[in-house]
């Protein structure tokens with residue numbers, strides 16, 4: 233199995249001169265194709281920092297990161313932008329759709345950026361929208377959609393360019409329990425059907441049913457099964 | 468342009484508002500420019516329409532026609548350089564005339580020219596004069612408002628000489644006054660009569676010599692004659708009394724309008740851009756290149772400024788048709804082009820600060836922000 237994301241000894245320090253704070257501390261992680269991973273952690277534990285570093289938005293203080301075999305070290309801003317376009321799909325808190333694009337155009341826009349052919353991108357967009365149940369909504373503006381529908385459009389947009397890996401930042405935060413679970417299930421379904429990988433950051437432990445692995449961000453490092461086992465026992 | 472167009476489609480009210488403001492400003496720019504040009508033309512059309520590109524003036528005259536005095540000797544020297552047909556004397560005299568039939572006075576400028584030379588007036592109504600004509604004049608058609616037309620007789624107040632109007636010309640003003648063309652021999656009579664203190668035999672001097680010449684020839688003429696300067700038509704026009712002051716104030720207004728246009732647009736776009744900061748963060752995180760976003764902003768500004776210019780051009784032409792004749796208005800194609808290019812240029816300059824702002828947005832802002 234090939235590694236879609238590999239992080240080795242990644243450290244991120246914040247601080248001015250004397251007082252530095254290690255948010256990520258020699259963090260190691262490998263995510264393989266077909267894997268859906270959840271990262272849990274309390275507020276301020278560094279979840280956003282972790283996701284930004286893995287998603288090529290933030291350069292770590294030290295350590296190395298590979299996306300789909302490509303190292304992020306020594307890449308300039310332009311190259312990182314191009315890599316995000318081609319290899320990474322993002323889902324943000326609150327969906328963050330562009331208010332002035334209709335649902336279908338949200339998908340076609342990223343396809344245009346990646347210079348996909350018109351016919352090919354229309355077909356791919358149609359396929360994604362049908363699978364995610366937003367086909368009927370394709371010519372609506374985001375303002376006319378429910379929160380769950382918006383996140384489904386965000387899922388479709390994130391997968392549009394066939395990225396190697398999808399990063400989701402609290403995708404369920406603005407949704408109720410049922411809608412949230414549905415969104416997570418759909419991310420998991422897409423990971424399987426696309427044969428790619430996904431990393432979801434969340435603080436909601438009820439959303440983990442479809443995740444292959446659950447990791448905890450503690451003291452700047454990722455640790456496997458700790459609270460999860462306790463949680464599972466309780467249920 | 469994908470984003471730019473769709474955003475404008477979605478926020479029609481917001482972009483229409485900007486367009487209306489730009490339209491009003493660009494209309495004002497075009498309109499004031501047209502008035503300035505019209506005023507300029509009404510002021511100096513007689514000199515502007517001369518086929519001469521250089522003028523020979525006395526070097527202590529500070530480029531002003533009326534202060535300069537030249538004689539036949541200088542004309543002969545100039546002719547020897549540029550050829551007989553490309554040099555002609557011009558004598559200028561402001562005066563007041565009364566029309567014999569009507570009880571009106573009019574301020575005019577006498578132009579005494581060689582009726583066979585290059586400065587001979589182009590008569591549109593009536594008959595042209597020859598150098599042999601005596602007591603006849605060709606007048607600017609604007610004098611018709613004072614009741615002076617072909618066949619009228621006008622009397623010069625200063626000299627008491629009377630002239631029969633043989634024909635009229637169009638667009639011949641000097642210092643906002645209609646021009647009355649007379650022959651060189653009548654000029655000598657007029658001047659001889661005015662300075663009849665013994666020296667009546669001497670021929671009265673002319674003011675300037677108009678030249679149709681290359682710049683090399685102009686230099687040659689200047690070198691050949693002492694105490695003489697050769698100036699361009701542009702320099703001559705800006706030395707016409709009142710012209711520079713008038714044009715400077717109008718130019719000032721136009722310059723301010725341009726600055727206001729750029730400023731208004733810049734502020735509007737800047738505010739819109741700030742509102743969209745998080746959107747730009749998301750777009751960058753998704754892999755949109757900065758150049759793409761910059762073109763998006765610039766594209767919107769281009770569309771808005773070109774569209775509002777087009778509408779205001781139509782408005783300007785419509786307005787021009789409804790304008791009374793006493794309000795001179797003139798817009799040549801080259802002036803329109805220059806104004807439009809400048810306006811678009813200033814708009815783009817205003818858009819630049821928004822582009823800088825967009826460039827400063829960090830894609831990192833997309834992650835970990837709950838608010839939209």
Ligand SMILES: Nc1ncnc2c1ncn2[C@@H]1O[C@H](COP(=O)(O)OP(=O)(O)OP(=O)(O)O)[C@@H](O)[C@H]1O
Nearest residue numbers: 246247255273274275276277278279280281282835
């Ligand atoms: N640019 C920065 N400069 C300095 N400190 C920062 C910066 N960004 C984040 N931090 C600090 O790093 C720590 C981790 O922040 P981060 O946003 O990654 O936490 P988080 O786990 O995402 O929290 P939450 O669940 O509240 O979103 C916090 O203590 C925060 O104050």
Ligand SMILES: [Mg+2]
Nearest residue numbers: 279280281835
């Ligand atoms: Mg966070």
